[in-house]
Amino acid sequence: MPTVIDRLRAAGCVFAEDEAALLTEAAAGDGQRLATLVERRVQGYPIEYLVGWALFAGERFAIEDGVFIPRHRTELLAVTARTFIHSGHTVLDLCCGTGALGAVATRGREGTRLVAADVDPAAVACARRNLPHAEVYEGDLFDPLPEDLRGRVDVLLANVPYVPTAQIAFLPEEFRVHERRAALDGGDDGLRVLRRVAAEAPRWLARDGRLLTEAGDAQLDAVHAVLAGSGLTPTTVTDPETETSVVVGSMSRTIYP
Incomplete structure (x- = not known):
């Protein structure tokens, strides 16, 4: 059975290990939620929207779907x-x-x-x-x-x-x-x-x-x-x-x- 990292890597996520850790953190122990988050990420959904925050200059900032992701x-x-x-x-x-x-x-x-x-x-x-x-x-x-x-x-x-x-x-x-x-x-x-x-x-x-x-x-x-x-x-x-x-x-x- 493929791991979260395997699925992300197969989908082309360059930083599969880091993203797997972030999604697991966001799921907070809920296996079904983790599966949903991984599936959405595999489909190309921005990870920032999935975890609810974006990293900018070393700080986490709350973000919602559709809002510009700071680069x-x-x-x-x-x-x-x-x-x-x-x-x-x-x-x-x-x-x-x-x-x-x-x-x-x-x-x-x-x-x-x-x-x-x-x-x-x-x-x-x-x-x-x-x-x-x-x-x-x-x-x-x-x-x-x-x-x-x-x-x-x-x-x-x-x-x-x-x-x-x-x-x-x-x-x-x-x-x-x-x-x-x-x-x-x-x-x-x-x-x-x-x-x-x-x-x-x-x-x-x-x-x-x-x-x-x-x-x-x-x-x-x-x-x-x-x-x-x-x-x-x-x-x-x-x-x-x-x-x-x-x-x-x-x-x-x-x-x-």
Whole structure:
């Protein structure tokens, strides 16, 4: 009789041993539940949804079906943001998903005000579980935010969907089939949502505020142009190991009178 590891390995799970341990943990001694979890995993269901959490920067974050699964590559965005976040700062996490990015970016920064927002009700529910001391709002980008944030955001995290529509079909099945399309699809060139964020960002950023976003290598010039067009000064931080790039848009004092 095949073991859990054997079944997972036969289904193509690269880390069959690790996944078997996670599924066994999630089943909590219930053999029938374990069998169900293994069967769903073999069918291609993301393991994060099966165990109820996703790992990001060494921490577990609660997640629900369909909610965007935080990627290892996005840890560069959190690490970069941390270099700009200091005690007493206000941090805004747009398209927050589980809230993992905002949580890691502000970890250990005492007195930080963390505000998060997402249009997906399931994501908002997860973020509220993962960010018990933050303000989490449901709505489209800046729409649900309190007015007192205007001009006070020191760091704006914008991990917006940036996959061009035509490339969605080439994503791994786990993401393409199970995650909500709105969390992936960035429009024709992948920058549809970023353009909306960048257009409004100067009204919300503090004088020395910064907007940080992740982008594909082929998009970097276009992202720089989008941010520059909104009066932000763009620079790029790249991690060759993960082939990830983060673009930082800094406020220009000339925006202010």
